[in-house]
Amino acid sequence: MHTFRRLMKIRTASAxxxxxxxxxxxxxxLPPLLPYDPLxxxxxHRFLPPLSxxxxxxxxxxxxxxxxxxxxxxxxxxxxxxxxxxxxxxxGCLTGGLTGFHGGWTRRVLMRIVDSVLCFPTIxxxxxxxxxxxxxxxxIVGIVSLVAWMEVSRVVDGQVRALRGREFVIAVxxxxxxxxxxxxxxxxxxxxxxxxVVSTLNVARAILMEAYVSYLGNGIQPPQPSLGAMLNDxxxxxxxxxxxxxxxxxxxxIAVIGLNFVGDGLRLAVDPRQGRRA
Amino acid sequence: xxxxxxSRLVRMVVTLAIVSVTGFLLLHLAPGDPLAQFAxxxxxxxxxxxxxxxxxxxxxxxxxxYLIWVKGLLVGDWGRSFxxxxxxxxxxxxxxxxxxxxxxxxxxxxxxxxxxxxxxxAFRQGSRTDTLMTVLSVVLLSIPTFWFGLVFISLFSxxxxxxxxxxxxxxxxxxxxxxxxRHLLLPAVVLALGSTAIWSRYTxxxxxxxxxxxxIRTARAKGLSPRRIRYRHVLRNAxxxxxxxxxxxxxxxxxxxxxxxxxxxxxxxGRLFLDSLExxxxxxxxxxxxxSAVLATFGSIVTDALYAVADPRLRAGRx
Numbered sequence: 191m192h193t194f195r196r197l198m199k200i201r202t203a204s205a206x207x208x209x210x211x212x213x214x215x216x217x218x219x220l221p222p223l224l225p226y227d228p229l230x231x232x233x234x235h236r237f238l239p240p241l242s243x244x245x246x247x248x249x250x251x252x253x254x255x256x257x258x259x260x261x262x263x264x265x266x267x268x269x270x271x272x273x274x275x276x277x278x279x280x281x282g283c284l285t286g287g288l289t290g291f292h293g294g295w296t297r298r299v300l301m302r303i304v305d306s307v308l309c310f311p312t313i314x315x316x317x318x319x320x321x322x323x324x325x326x327x328x329x330i331v332g333i334v335s336l337v338a339w340m341e342v343s344r345v346v347d348g349q350v351r352a353l354r355g356r357e358f359v360i361a362v363x364x365x366x367x368x369x370x371x372x373x374x375x376x377x378x379x380x381x382x383x384x385x386x387v388v389s390t391l392n393v394a395r396a397i398l399m400e401a402y403v404s405y406l407g408n409g410i411q412p413p414q415p416s417l418g419a420m421l422n423d424x425x426x427x428x429x430x431x432x433x434x435x436x437x438x439x440x441x442x443x444i445a446v447i448g449l450n451f452v453g454d455g456l457r458l459a460v461d462p463r464q465g466r467r468a
Numbered sequence: 469x470x471x472x473x474x475s476r477l478v479r480m481v482v483t484l485a486i487v488s489v490t491g492f493l494l495l496h497l498a499p500g501d502p503l504a505q506f507a508x509x510x511x512x513x514x515x516x517x518x519x520x521x522x523x524x525x526x527x528x529x530x531x532x533x534y535l536i537w538v539k540g541l542l543v544g545d546w547g548r549s550f551x552x553x554x555x556x557x558x559x560x561x562x563x564x565x566x567x568x569x570x571x572x573x574x575x576x577x578x579x580x581x582x583x584x585x586x587x588x589x590a591f592r593q594g595s596r597t598d599t600l601m602t603v604l605s606v607v608l609l610s611i612p613t614f615w616f617g618l619v620f621i622s623l624f625s626x627x628x629x630x631x632x633x634x635x636x637x638x639x640x641x642x643x644x645x646x647x648x649x650r651h652l653l654l655p656a657v658v659l660a661l662g663s664t665a666i667w668s669r670y671t672x673x674x675x676x677x678x679x680x681x682x683x684i685r686t687a688r689a690k691g692l693s694p695r696r697i698r699y700r701h702v703l704r705n706a707x708x709x710x711x712x713x714x715x716x717x718x719x720x721x722x723x724x725x726x727x728x729x730x731x732x733x734x735x736x737x738g739r740l741f742l743d744s745l746e747x748x749x750x751x752x753x754x755x756x757x758x759x760s761a762v763l764a765t766f767g768s769i770v771t772d773a774l775y776a777v778a779d780p781r782l783r784a785g786r787x
Contacts (some may be wrong), residue, residue, distance in 0.1 A: 200602065306486035310722040311759040317745060321498040361606060394610065401612050406742070414630075418612075425618060425731075432622040439615035446610035454606065 193383075196459040198432055203455020209448030213441070217265040226255035228262040228415045237431045250420075250434055251427055258413040264441050266410060267397045270330055271445075277335035279389045282342020285375050290345075290350025297347070304340045312337060313406070317369035318398060320408040332407055334396045345388050349381040383460030390456055396451035401442050417442050473733075476772075480765045487761045488541075488754075491535050495750055502526070502550045502748040524550060537751075541758065547751035551744075556755040561736065566636055567729070567736030571721045573652060574659035578717075581660070583710070584665025589668070590675035591698070597737040601668060608665035613724055615736040617731035618659045622655060634733035659724050663717055670713050708780050715771030722760050 198204050210356075221228075226245075232253030240256075241249045289297040307315070315337055323329035353359055362376050378385075402417030403409035403430040412419060417438040424434035505518055506512060521527050525536065541548055546556035554562075584604075589598040625633035632651050637643060657714065679702060687697045726738035731740070737756060744752040 202606075207607070230486075236775075302482060302486065302665075305479075306483045306490065309483060309487050309764045310491070310757070311726060312747075312762060313726050314757065315722055318494045318498055354604045367649055384615065398610075398612055402614075405612070405614055406727075406730070421615060421618060426621040428618065428626050432619075432626070435615075435618040435622055439611060441620065442615070443607070450606050452611050 192348045193456075193459050196265075196270060197452075200455040200458060203360050203459070206451025206455065207450040208263040208451065209444050212237045213264055213444055213448070214268060214317060217261040217268070221258060222258055222263050224255070224258050226258045228254065228259045229413050230254060237427070239431070240321065247437060248431070248433055250381070250425065250446065251431075254400050256437060258329025260417070260437060260441050263415040263417040263438065264445065266327060266415070267400055267421055267445060269450075270327055270334070270400050271396040272391040273331045274334040274338060275389050275393045277331065277391055278396075279342055280386065281335065281339040281421060282388075283346050283378070285339070286348075286443070287350055287378065288344035290347040291354065291369065291373055291377070293351070300343070300347075304344065305338060309357040312399070314402050317406060317408055325408060325411050330403060333403075334399045335401065338392050341392065344383065345384055346381065349384050350377050353377055353380055375430065379405050383456075387460060388454035390449060394453065397442065397449070414417055439447050469508060476769065480769070483765055484758070484761055488538065488758060490756060491757045492537070493530075495745075495753055496530055496533070496746075499758065502750060505551075507675055521763075547756045549744075549752045550749045551747055551752075556751045558753055559740070560755055560759060563737045563740045565574070566734060567722075567725055567738060569652065570655055570659060570729070570734055570736055571725050573629060573656040574612060574724075575663065575717065576642065576720055577660040578663035578667055579655060581712070582664040583671045584669040584670025585664070586673075587672070587675055587703075589672045590679060594675060596673075602662045602672070604663035605668045608661050612657060613662060613727050614731050616661055617728060619653050619657070634731075636735055653733050655728050658731070659721070659728040663721065666717070666720075669680045669728065671706070671710060674709040675702060678702050679704045703780075708775065711778060715767045718763060718767040722763070 197207075215454070232249065235243050235253045236238040236251060238245050238249040238253075240246065242248065243430050245257070246253050247260065250256055250259070285300060289300045316333055319333040319336060320329060323332065332406060350373075359372065359376055362372055367376075400416070400420070401418035404416040405422045407419075407422065410416035410419055412423075421435060423439070424431075427434055497720045501507075502524065502528075503521060507517060516529075525533060528536075537547065542558075546560075549559050552559075585601050587722055589595075589601050592598050611695055616746050621633045624631045631654050633654075634651075636651055684697065684701055687701050692701075722738070725736060727742060730733065730739040730742060737759075741753065741756045743749075744756070
């Protein structure tokens with residue numbers, strides 16, 4: 191509770207929370223209230239500019255309502271971001287906890303793998319991995335998590351190693367606690383803050399990655415709405431309708447900026463000492 | 469020193485080996501077939517396809533293919549492109565120039581603007597400009613590069629008609645510097661946006677950290693001029709973390725160039741890479757992958773060397 195109050199005192203963090211909350215509420219509650227379907231084609235009303243013909247944000251190249259598609263795309267993005275975050279956090283905590291706790295060879299092997307993966311351009315990994323599965327939301331969640339777990343792993347590894355030598359851990363060890371007990375009951379609870387920070391920032395990163403993959407054509411497939419794919423479509427119609435390119439980008443921006451603000455704020459709120467230094 | 473250098477070299481070789489095996493497996497096992505481009509031609513028979521497969525060296529077991537490829541790599545024969553039969557190194561060097569011009573301009577721009585923003589913010593912490601720039605850098609980092617590309621094209625090329633929307637020079641025209649710079653401006657700015665934000669955040673933190681040190685207070689107490697403190701004491705010490713960032717930015721810039729080159733149809737190595745992935749042009753894709761992996765590992769070694777130059781404590785001979 192203290193942490194939350196500290197978080198709300200940071201102006202950017204509370205603004206970020208509001209942005210994400212508004213977006214999440216809008217894309218859950220609004221679509222049923224709107225008279226359009228994200229896939230409904232209407233060739234008589236193509237390229238309508240915003241605020242015309244009953245379409246608040248206009249229509250696209252085949253007359254589909256832009257607002258409804260944006261909301262559906264945003265919902266997909268948020269869901270993908272959240273699922274990828276859960277998956278990468280769990281993997282990262284397990285691997286990082288293990289290597290930080292045991293050190294030695296397990297750690298050396300993992301770090302070598304992480305270093306090598308960081309050598310690949312992210313887009314290369316995303317695109318080649320994407321070609322293995324059926325294009326769609328589950329595949330994206332999988333590949334984004336495959337790329338994102340390392341960050342969590344590194345943080346957890348570092349934190350666990352730092353705490354490993356502290357008195358309270360040694361005391362528990364001396365009392366004969368098992369390794370699993372020490373890791374789950376003593377170490378992990380003490381680094382929840384750090385994990386929450388990385389995870390929040392990872393949701394933002396996952397949303398960006400989804401946008402990149404879908405923009406390059408390997409993500410969510412048409413006609414299903416996705417913010418990245420909408421930007422790809424809009425590229426051809428910059429002359430008749432620049433709104434089609436501007437709006438999806440703004441929605442991505444709201445989500446990712448909001449999450450980044452919250453993440454940065456959490457970093458300060460969780461560990462006030464670090465905040466004063468940074 | 470020699471010992472750390474050797475162990476670092478060993479680490480680099482291990483990393484490159486892992487990268488090459490993983491990359492090779494990923495590419496070859498991914499669905500899709502480099503022969504697809506031939507299979508579509510009329511009158512193509514299965515026997516002919518078999519001959520082509522043999523000539524491409526795709527009919528031997530995968531581990532053997534890998535060994536043949538590595539052997540070639542080590543003696544400087546990186547294979548030939550499946551698409552136009554040009555040697556891979558020729559293809560890569562043919563596209564490298566354009567990317568270096570783009571990424572070079574972008575990183576100069578990003579370093580200069582970003583570092584200035586960061587220093588300004590750190591020296592005036594808590595001021596309105598500082599807050600504004602902190603928020604701005606989060607915003608820049610949160611928006612996909614290609615969106616800026618699309619918006620810039622739509623504004624400066626389509627709406628205003630000031631700048632070309634893509635390519636490296638006007639089609640059919642003779643080469644002129646002005647024309648080239650006009651084509652370079654938009655993609656370079658777009659590519660620079662993200663790294664500018666990173667530079668600004670990073671510099672701000674590095675400088676702020678140094679400003680809090682005791683020796684800065686001592687320097688002030690000695691009555692040194694603010695200017696001298698700023699350049700001699702603060703910046704020199706803030707340089708260290710900034711050098712690390714310069715090394716880390718190398719692969720990031722290449723990744724960014726991939727997308728920027730696609731948006732602006734810039735004939736560089738990033739677009740070549742995406743094309744070769746699409747065509748399953750394994751030799752070219754692997755070549756670029758290894759090239760950028762070497763660059764990335766090399767970048768970290770250069771970083772360490774620069775570190776030693778900037779920080780006398782790390783120089784050879786001292787324990």
